[in-house]
Amino acid sequence: MRFSGWQILKEGLTGNHGWRPHWRDPAPKPEYDIVIIGGGGHGLSTAYYLAREHGLTNVAVLEKGYLGGGNVGRNTTIVRANYNLPGNSEFYSHSLKLWEGLSQDLNYNVMFSQRGVLNLFHSDGERDYAARRGNSMAIQGDDAVLLDREGVRRIVPYLDFDNPRYPIHGGLLHPRGGTARHDAVAWGLARGADARGVDLIQNCEVTGIDIDRGRVTGVQTVRGPIRAKKVGIVVAGRSGQVAAMAGLRLPVESHILQAFVSEGLKPVIHHVITSGVGHFYISQSDKGGLVFGGALDMYASYAQRGNLPGAEHVMEAAMHVMPMIGKARVLRSWGGIMDMTPDGSPIIDRTPVDGLYIDCGWNYGGFKATPASGFAFAHLLATDRPHASATRFRLDRFRTGRGIMDEEGAGAQHNLH
Ligand SMILES: Cc1cc2nc3c(=O)[nH]c(=O)nc-3n(C[C@H](O)[C@H](O)[C@H](O)COP(=O)(O)OP(=O)(O)OC[C@H]3O[C@@H](n4cnc5c(N)ncnc54)[C@H](O)[C@@H]3O)c2cc1C
Numbered sequence: 001m002r003f004s005g006w007q008i009l010k011e012g013l014t015g016n017h018g019w020r021p022h023w024r025d026p027a028p029k030p031e032y033d034i035v036i037i038g039g040g041g042h043g044l045s046t047a048y049y050l051a052r053e054h055g056l057t058n059v060a061v062l063e064k065g066y067l068g069g070g071n072v073g074r075n076t077t078i079v080r081a082n083y084n085l086p087g088n089s090e091f092y093s094h095s096l097k098l099w100e101g102l103s104q105d106l107n108y109n110v111m112f113s114q115r116g117v118l119n120l121f122h123s124d125g126e127r128d129y130a131a132r133r134g135n136s137m138a139i140q141g142d143d144a145v146l147l148d149r150e151g152v153r154r155i156v157p158y159l160d161f162d163n164p165r166y167p168i169h170g171g172l173l174h175p176r177g178g179t180a181r182h183d184a185v186a187w188g189l190a191r192g193a194d195a196r197g198v199d200l201i202q203n204c205e206v207t208g209i210d211i212d213r214g215r216v217t218g219v220q221t222v223r224g225p226i227r228a229k230k231v232g233i234v235v236a237g238r239s240g241q242v243a244a245m246a247g248l249r250l251p252v253e254s255h256i257l258q259a260f261v262s263e264g265l266k267p268v269i270h271h272v273i274t275s276g277v278g279h280f281y282i283s284q285s286d287k288g289g290l291v292f293g294g295a296l297d298m299y300a301s302y303a304q305r306g307n308l309p310g311a312e313h314v315m316e317a318a319m320h321v322m323p324m325i326g327k328a329r330v331l332r333s334w335g336g337i338m339d340m341t342p343d344g345s346p347i348i349d350r351t352p353v354d355g356l357y358i359d360c361g362w363n364y365g366g367f368k369a370t371p372a373s374g375f376a377f378a379h380l381l382a383t384d385r386p387h388a389s390a391t392r393f394r395l396d397r398f399r400t401g402r403g404i405m406d407e408e409g410a411g412a413q414h415n416l417h
Helices: 005-013 040-056 088-106 124-140 149-155 180-196 235-242 308-321 323-327 370-383
Strands: 031-037 059-062 117-121 143-146 172-173 199-201 206-212 215-221 224-233 251-264 272-275 279-283 289-300 328-338 348-350 356-360
Touching: 005 059, 031 215, 031 370, 040 059, 040 370, 059 328, 088 124, 088 180, 088 370, 117 124, 117 149, 124 143, 124 172, 124 235, 143 149, 143 180, 149 172, 180 199, 180 370, 206 224, 224 235, 224 370, 235 251, 235 356, 272 308, 279 308, 289 308, 289 328, 308 323, 348 370, 356 370
Parallel strands: 031 059, 031 224, 059 199, 117 272, 224 356
Antiparallel strands: 117 172, 143 172, 206 215, 215 224, 251 289, 251 328, 272 279, 279 289, 348 356
């Protein structure tokens, strides 16, 4: 079923009886060419592009809960291509281009809103870094505008420019960045993959990975064994646990990231605003809620909720940058499990087990990577070669030390990236 203005009109006039479920609910088959573990944004995107780009449809996505119930439905939806280092720059640049056509491509409104991402800076040193980053973005072909203090004031006059601790010196504006509706992204990709014949199997936790003489042969699940020629692990915060089923120890730690949303307000924030020093970022959802967050909770955990010191830190940072937020009431908070790598950059690669592939290490920035990650992982699964946009996301870089991409210069401590 294609969505269109005509379809809406027709259904509206005939009682809305013609809408169909977005995807089927198939029972697992005994065997597939490719099994993808994880029905989050990246797993669904991989399935979609396997079918669309490579014509591979004997594919199953196995999800332990419901589609989109993981981080893809828990994030703060910021999409940007403002990376500094070769490897990351071209990948996120590719992703942004895919975002720009995604709604049309999927025939599903993912509510991609290019409202601009504004990174504030609060010192001369930060200004230098912002200028360097803006130049890297421009070289990559993306857009960046360095604003002085008055330039920032013109577009976001409600910030506290004279905070004694964090005075605002200016900002780096990335006009093509913005937000998208996270659920819609998961649902649109799921619908697109299902329509091309991919089986999306919910409530199907993978409990084991079958390996015979160094080659993957299938998976064990709570709904029985499923044979597969190739298996892709795309489980974000659970990457370490699932990879361990194949005897692999990943260079990944799982940490919690919290987010918060206020009561619905009239439109007040027209951009995404971030402040690195205090660890704070904010945007306004289409429903009117102020959606904001900060840094990781700083301890490793698989809990999908955060602790109070983490919440307090975010509220403090919010009050520093934007004191008027103190008048809004926080409606709810939640957390997600982040798959943190030692250099803060992702992994899309083969593993030492033949036929077993991994896509992980998205840290707290994997939502914006959703289309390009699926595109690149599908390419790897289909051709056994890395896609041109993701050649540096090697698993062995942490063993060899070659090709480390430490975007923020934070060193080898997972939770500082
Ligand atoms: C609070 C918060 C804010 C964030 N903000 C942003 C942001 O603004 N911008 C941005 O780019 N990124 C952001 N992120 C990060 C982003 O959400 C993640 O990096 C990205 O969603 C991870 O990929 P995914 O969508 O595939 O993960 P998930 O949606 O978590 O998918 C993984 C799936 O694997 C399933 N799974 C796990 N184990 C098994 C198993 N054994 N068998 C079967 N299935 C299994 C899980 O149930 C889950 O559905 C944020 C994350 C959080 C938590």
